[in-house]
Amino acid sequence: MVNDDGQLYTIEGFAAGMIMLFTAYLVLGATSVYTPGDTHISDMQLEQLGTDALRMMNTPVNSTTDSPLQNITETSVNNPADAKKTFNMTFLNYVNNKTGSETDNLHYSAIVSYRNITDGNTTWSYPLASNRNLTGGEHPVRVTEWVIVDNKIGSNVKQNRSVLVEVLLWRD
Amino acid sequence: MTDDAGNLSIDFLAGFTIFMIAFIYVATMIPGLFINLQSKSIDYDAVAYRTGVILVEDPGMPYNPSWATLTDYNKGDILRFGLALSKNTPNILSPIKIDRFFCSTAFVYPDDYQSRAVFGDYPYQFNVSFQRMGDNITKSVGDPRPDGYGYSRRIVKIKEESNATMGFSGSLNQGYTQNATTQLFSVYFNYTQLTGEGPDNNNPAYQINPLSPLSEGVVINLTDLDKIPKNTTPLPIANLSSISFYRSRSLSAQSAQHSGFSFFPVNLTDTDPTRTYKLYIDGNSTPTTTLPMEVKNNVSLILPPGFLNFAGSGDASTWLNITMQFDLTDGLGNHKSDYFLNSTQVPPYGAFEYNYTSSNITQPHLSDGVLEVAVW
Numbered sequence: 001m002v003n004d005d006g007q008l009y010t011i012e013g014f015a016a017g018m019i020m021l022f023t024a025y026l027v028l029g030a031t032s033v034y035t036p037g038d039t040h041i042s043d044m045q046l047e048q049l050g051t052d053a054l055r056m057m058n059t060p061v062n063s064t065t066d067s068p069l070q071n072i073t074e075t076s077v078n079n080p081a082d083a084k085k086t087f088n089m090t091f092l093n094y095v096n097n098k099t100g101s102e103t104d105n106l107h108y109s110a111i112v113s114y115r116n117i118t119d120g121n122t123t124w125s126y127p128l129a130s131n132r133n134l135t136g137g138e139h140p141v142r143v144t145e146w147v148i149v150d151n152k153i154g155s156n157v158k159q160n161r162s163v164l165v166e167v168l169l170w171r172d
Numbered sequence: 173m174t175d176d177a178g179n180l181s182i183d184f185l186a187g188f189t190i191f192m193i194a195f196i197y198v199a200t201m202i203p204g205l206f207i208n209l210q211s212k213s214i215d216y217d218a219v220a221y222r223t224g225v226i227l228v229e230d231p232g233m234p235y236n237p238s239w240a241t242l243t244d245y246n247k248g249d250i251l252r253f254g255l256a257l258s259k260n261t262p263n264i265l266s267p268i269k270i271d272r273f274f275c276s277t278a279f280v281y282p283d284d285y286q287s288r289a290v291f292g293d294y295p296y297q298f299n300v301s302f303q304r305m306g307d308n309i310t311k312s313v314g315d316p317r318p319d320g321y322g323y324s325r326r327i328v329k330i331k332e333e334s335n336a337t338m339g340f341s342g343s344l345n346q347g348y349t350q351n352a353t354t355q356l357f358s359v360y361f362n363y364t365q366l367t368g369e370g371p372d373n374n375n376p377a378y379q380i381n382p383l384s385p386l387s388e389g390v391v392i393n394l395t396d397l398d399k400i401p402k403n404t405t406p407l408p409i410a411n412l413s414s415i416s417f418y419r420s421r422s423l424s425a426q427s428a429q430h431s432g433f434s435f436f437p438v439n440l441t442d443t444d445p446t447r448t449y450k451l452y453i454d455g456n457s458t459p460t461t462t463l464p465m466e467v468k469n470n471v472s473l474i475l476p477p478g479f480l481n482f483a484g485s486g487d488a489s490t491w492l493n494i495t496m497q498f499d500l501t502d503g504l505g506n507h508k509s510d511y512f513l514n515s516t517q518v519p520p521y522g523a524f525e526y527n528y529t530s531s532n533i534t535q536p537h538l539s540d541g542v543l544e545v546a547v548w
Binding site: 020063 | 183186187188189190191193194195197198201217221224263264301302303305308310312323324325326327328329370371372375377378528535536537538539540542543544
């Protein structure tokens with residue numbers, strides 16, 4: 001006796017195939033939740049470099065002097081041109097230097113933010129220096145360093161204040 | 173009897189074929205999903221980053237005494253390389269550790285570095301390079317870099333050791349107006365003060381530390397010795413006859429009391445560089461190994477890293493006195509009395525004190541450098 005018990009029909013195989021393809025489509029679509037690894041590593045390297053540069057600029061050369069970054073930030077209040085020139089030279093020297101004779105070619109834009117206690121504790125900021133303007137097409141990373149300064153920035157009296165130096169750093 | 177039980181139908185074959193084609197297509201698609209998560213370049217970048225962090229932010233293991241002071245014979249005791257001064261001073265490197273790390277006679281690439289800095293089971297190839305900013309000399313270990321590699325660059329500072337330069341063309345020569353044939357010039361180290369009263373709250377970056385694990389070296393330069401006024405003609409010949417080391421330490425029974433200064437021998441030709449000193453006279457590039465030696469203009473006494481720790485036996489209560497004895501003679505080798513160096517009247521110890529306040533001492537300072545790690 002011939003019957004069709006246990007047989008798989010064409011339409012069922014086709015349906016199974018479609019289900020698998022649809023599942024694969026969903027899985028592929030779900031990969032967008034993962035951060036693309038290469039971009040992340042590249043950003044991390046820039047962040048590390050910028051963080052190192054600001055930290056080293058905020059380290060005094062010897063026990064009797066202030067750090068270069070403190071001097072620059074204090075100067076930026078009364079003489080922004082000098083501060084910009086010094087920051088530009090020092091920061092680029094740090095981030096572009098490599099072992100060997102080649103150098104890197106990074107761009108940055110730096111601002112200083114502080115709490116203004118003469119204006120209701122609002123946060124103010126002003127540009128410190130930059131070697132290129134951001135146009136919107138770049139992919140910059142953000143690095144910051146707290147700096148203790150001893151002047152009247154955001155205050156009526158000369159006193160130790162912490163201000164935030166923030167740098168956007170990118171590579172062409 | 174013939175029947176068709178167990179035969180495959182055309183429907184089943186068609187359906188099974190479609191199923192298998194779809195299954196194979198999906199199966200081949202799966203590995204592509206993980207390309208971004210498992211690529212080798214990411215792995216190499218991560219290893220380069222980890223190696224950079226270990227080298228720049230870690231003082232290494234063993235820490236005290238530092239791995240950098242272990243001899244080549246005992247290099248097996250080194251568990252991990254690390255160039256930082258201490259765990260509290262990331263990015264500030266010890267020049268002693270840098271020199272030791274890049275010493276090609278002490279460590280073999282890649283085995284010694286793989287197990288102490290790069291780590292991991294995979295046999296990575298790598299290149300670690302270091303350069304002081306403004307300098308064109310690059311220290312490097314490893315293979316030349318290929319086209320693609322994992323990379324990490326760290327900006328660092330290097331602690332430059334202190335040195336004392338006493339020039340006798342100016343004010344320093346005013347006090348030496350005592351006629352004598354034998355004259356003594358002493359330098360004094362108070363370990364308690366050096367290790368306990370360093371600047372910036374005893375920050376290791378600015379401290380003159382005579383004890384392990386840092387145990388820095390110092391340089392003492394006496395210059396313009398020919399400018400010291402003389403009382404007789406013809407001018408006497410100055411000879412550096414000996415360099416003697418004396419130490420005093422707190423008494424075990426009464427820790428507030430110090431022992432008297434006692435002489436301890438130092439062999440100028442000792443093969444262990446941490447147990448001897450180097451002496452250069454009149455700018456000669458070859459160190460002097462025998463005394464007495466005639467001195468015309470200058471003397472450089474170099475106490476290498478680790479020597480002050482050896483001289484104090486690691487005891488922070490040590491007072492160390494280094495005395496140079498000069499004998500004046502005429503041209504025939506007879507003793508002759510005249511002015512020269514004599515620090516025995518310098519208060520309070522009859523010696524120049526090597527401390528944080530003397531204007532003759534260049535204090536420790538930090539210079540810039542860059543360290544790169546490439547892994548492939």
